[in-house]
Amino acid sequence: MAAAQEGYPKLFSPIEVGGGKLANRLVMAPLYTGYAAEGGRPSPYLIEHYRMMGASGLAMVVVESVAVKVSEAGSHRMLRADQDGSTEDLARIAEAVHAGGALACCQINHPGRFDMLGGPVGPSPVDVSGMVPRELTAPEIREFVQAYAAAARRVKEAGFDMVELHGGTGYLLASFVSPRTNQRTDAYGGSLEARLRFPLEVLEATRQAVGEGFPVGYRFLVNEWLPGGFGPPEDQPVAQALEKGGVAYLSVMGGTYESFFLPEVVERTSQDGYMAEPTARIKEAVSIPVMTAGRISHPALAEKILEEGRADLIGLARVILADPDWVRKAREGREAEIIHCRTNCDACMTQVMGGRSVICAAWPKEKRTEVKQKLEEA
Numbered sequence: 001m002a003a004a005q006e007g008y009p010k011l012f013s014p015i016e017v018g019g020g021k022l023a024n025r026l027v028m029a030p031l032y033t034g035y036a037a038e039g040g041r042p043s044p045y046l047i048e049h050y051r052m053m054g055a056s057g058l059a060m061v062v063v064e065s066v067a068v069k070v071s072e073a074g075s076h077r078m079l080r081a082d083q084d085g086s087t088e089d090l091a092r093i094a095e096a097v098h099a100g101g102a103l104a105c106c107q108i109n110h111p112g113r114f115d116m117l118g119g120p121v122g123p124s125p126v127d128v129s130g131m132v133p134r135e136l137t138a139p140e141i142r143e144f145v146q147a148y149a150a151a152a153r154r155v156k157e158a159g160f161d162m163v164e165l166h167g168g169t170g171y172l173l174a175s176f177v178s179p180r181t182n183q184r185t186d187a188y189g190g191s192l193e194a195r196l197r198f199p200l201e202v203l204e205a206t207r208q209a210v211g212e213g214f215p216v217g218y219r220f221l222v223n224e225w226l227p228g229g230f231g232p233p234e235d236q237p238v239a240q241a242l243e244k245g246g247v248a249y250l251s252v253m254g255g256t257y258e259s260f261f262l263p264e265v266v267e268r269t270s271q272d273g274y275m276a277e278p279t280a281r282i283k284e285a286v287s288i289p290v291m292t293a294g295r296i297s298h299p300a301l302a303e304k305i306l307e308e309g310r311a312d313l314i315g316l317a318r319v320i321l322a323d324p325d326w327v328r329k330a331r332e333g334r335e336a337e338i339i340h341c342r343t344n345c346d347a348c349m350t351q352v353m354g355g356r357s358v359i360c361a362a363w364p365k366e367k368r369t370e371v372k373q374k375l376e377e378a
């Protein structure tokens with residue numbers, strides 16, 4: 001075992017993130033599972049899933065995106081942090097993660113133009129995939145700022161160690177930063193500084209709500225991979241503005257629902273470590289820890305990315321879902337036994353987009369049957 005750890009000295013070295021001590025560089029990147037029950041309450045299997053992830057040897061688990069605001073139509077299967085009554089449910093998830101020794105972080109989000117229940121909202125009524133979001137008014141934007149802050153407070157009260165603002169996937173925060181979807185002419189649109197105003201106000205209010213010493217991370221969409229969309233060279237100044245605003249770490253991602261299925265993006269994202277280069281650009285620009293995620297299927301690749309200084313943290317989403325023993329196998333020199341997330345398999349993404357729960361196609365048949373049964377029983 002010691003010999004194998006020597007094989008990945010960087011991967012299994014500790015790091016401090018916003019004052020929190022991570023035992024190694026491996027983090028579960030948020031992965032919406034659809035395991036919550038209708039209405040957004042945790043199901044028994046959702047708790048079991050996070051208990052398993054917390055015990056997998058990862059240093060920290062970032063729990064999938066949790067709603068900061070829910071319309072009267074409900075939340076389907078999205079977990080909730082939108083009311084004080086949500087805190088108890090969140091506490092059960094934090095406890096499940098902690099039981100196995102990992103730190104627990106919770107991602108908070110509003111889907112913005114992808115809010116299928118409350119109706120799509122965004123900075124501007126720009127047609128995206130045939131849907132036109134309703135333009136938020138300035139008072140509504142201020143309400144959203146408070147909603148994120150209140151949700152973060154609940155995450156802290158629930159016993160989590162950190163909170164992460166979801167600035168990815170084209171959801172509400174990202175839609176303000178993008179010149180494609182934000183065409184406002186008021187203080188929240190136009191220049192990069194104005195497009196950043198909403199995320200920075202959310203960050204500031206969130207930091208105040210959780211107080212000193214409670215780290216606030218940020219999922220950062222560095223490139224939409226869309227014509228006229230957000231991307232370099234604006235990625236570096238945004239990273240610097242977020243650092244200045246007090247984020248504890250940046251978790252880098254690429255693409256939105258509009259680009260995920262474009263042939264050139266499918267080709268790009270089928271490559272191992274496909275976000276390592278875009279992440280390296282961010283790492284050059286800031287001094288806070290930076291996380292990369294994206295098909296980091298092999299421990300040796302993870303080690304190489306860290307060694308080359310392209311990231312400080314390795315995020316695993318589908319990779320750790322496919323094989324919850326990934327970390328143990330890496331530690332123990334059993335890399336050959338790792339069950340890999342299948343390239344060009346969109347099963348999990350297709351399932352969640354269709355409103356279903358994630359059943360990983362790489363799992364052995366018995367596990368797929370067992371998880372399906374557990375979800376049906378709930």
Ligand SMILES: Cc1cc2nc3c(=O)[nH]c(=O)nc-3n(C[C@H](O)[C@H](O)[C@H](O)COP(=O)(O)O)c2cc1C
Binds near residue numbers: 065219319348358
């Ligand atoms: C089914 C599915 C659900 C996801 N849910 C989230 C989410 O809730 N929040 C988020 O920031 N990213 C989410 N992601 C993106 C992952 O965190 C990650 O960046 C991406 O899948 C690449 O890492 P991987 O190759 O290890 O899966 C999701 C990805 C998939 C496939």
